[in-house]
Amino acid sequence: MTDTADSIIVARNLVIGYAGKVVLNRINFEVRRGEVFAILGTSGSGKSTLLKHLMGLYRPISGDVLISGENLATAEGPDRLRILRKFGVMYQSSALFGSLTTVENVRLPLDEFTSLSEEAKDLIALSKLRLVGLESAATKLPADLSGGMQKRAAIARAIVLDPCILFLDEPSAGLDPITSAGLDALIRELAKGLNITFVMVTHELPSIYSVADRVIVLDPRVRGIVAEGAPDYLRENAVQPWVRHFMKREAG
């Protein structure tokens, strides 16, 4: 695989794991600027672990994670912080702070990382809430929001600093199909409107067909990537039969 100028994330010979155990061995892939990229695989295949390495929560055993050409795997101090500031993250559990209202949750990164005036911070936070359709819930506490609304609020918080890359960990987990479809539509809209690159881990096949431009499929048996491409293409043309079964949601 060659790095192209179009790639915003490049994983090169990446070996990742924890406690001395290799989970994924020498994997290579790239994520193109502005696309919605999904990481797929069975339970225990290392999807979430890979995502955590891409977003810099863990350091790889070896290999490089290049973010716009800068190596996150070896970056230290201010360089590392500068790379991390390009990211927004939405966690599976939404991870909203229960003691803060929705607008305060969204404002929090602005309070911490900018010296903007109070008016500017409120305006920006409210504009992000409006983008995700939550402007009427600004003063509610997370406990008063439904699961889908919490996910939307988490996305608003993740995009408040205008990140280049948004990582989504199981965005549709625990949502009903209609709310989940609404969230997919929102992701599509944001990807198109804000020019953000989305990297998501998900089990929800309808979500993948609906939003993902490209996917990689991880296989725990080979501890690596077994398929890469557009989801519709892989459903019919993946080399491994189990990948085709997986993409068709058939027992393989």
Next chain:
Amino acid sequence: MAANQAVNKAVRWDVLKDSEGALLLTLHGELDAASTPAAWKALEKELMGAGVSSLEIEASHLTYCDSAGLALLYYLYCGRMTPGATVRMSGLSPELQNLFGSFSMEDFQALQDHEPPCRSFPVEVGAATASWIHDLREQVEFIGEVTKDLAASLCRPRLMRWKEVLRVFETAGVNALPIVFLITMLIGMVIAFESAQPLAKMGAQVFVANLLGLVMSRELGPVMAAIMLAGRSGSAFAAELGTMKVNEELNALQTMGLSPVQFLVVQRVMAGILLAPVLTMYAMYAGLVGGVPVLLGLGFPLRMVLQQIQSGVHYGDLAEGLCKSVVFGTIVASVSCLRGLQTGDGPRAVGDSTTRSVVSSILLIIVADGIIAAITYHLRK
């Protein structure tokens, strides 16, 4: 009038104002989260009170603009820096125009006008009283439920999960031995030192041993063991049950038809009742281990010190200490479990219930100690 302002390298602007107060503001460069705060202040200072009748914002020369920059443009566009003036804006790229559309002055105004509900003093007092009565009622119900389930478990020991009792016994008891020893030994040492001097003035220094024996067996042994049980293990009970409540594990038990009290609390209360006397005996001896070397250092032979302790401390004193410890153990285990079960929602609630468990346990230990002291005083008369 023409002006050229450069707040920093990233952004600058030209201001062109005619005699009728119409102002053309042309922005150049990068308007982002780093450059916007200074630009905001400078523009506010420049435009407020400048008698602007109409403002035209020209944004086509901006090479970069993020949400912070758009917030400034929107603020200008709404006339917040030029009250009364008509404002027009041009030159935003279609993408930025899209984002610009997500800003809303109505939302902003609604947020500014939103005031958190504030209750009057009488309402606060009423709510606190109602909450106190509710809490008291819950405590009484809880005591009843624990007593009933404990009695049922004792009548039919098969019902009790003895493995869990042993686990709690180990974590709350065996693992606490080093800290209980260290603290009560030091307290024994301090009491011996502190009492040696005043008793020496009366020529009664040898009675330090009697004092030490009595204090450790009747008062400080049980109280210190109970306080350490509350701080170390009671808080753990509350945090454990509180986390289970937050994770909806208690709801899961209830939907399976299991009572959280029967399944989780009874074992801990049983362990507390059995554990407290053991820890108390241990604390009593640790106190003596700390105090005796002080007496040896004062020149008294070991045999004499031991004789003094034996003559000063009777079985009744030991029995009083152990009875107290059973009461304290029951209080600590049951109050901590109650606080754990009362945990609200969210991680902060677990911290709150842990704090409440320690505070309530220690308060009740001291209250119970006072009541027992008064009863034993009258019994001895």
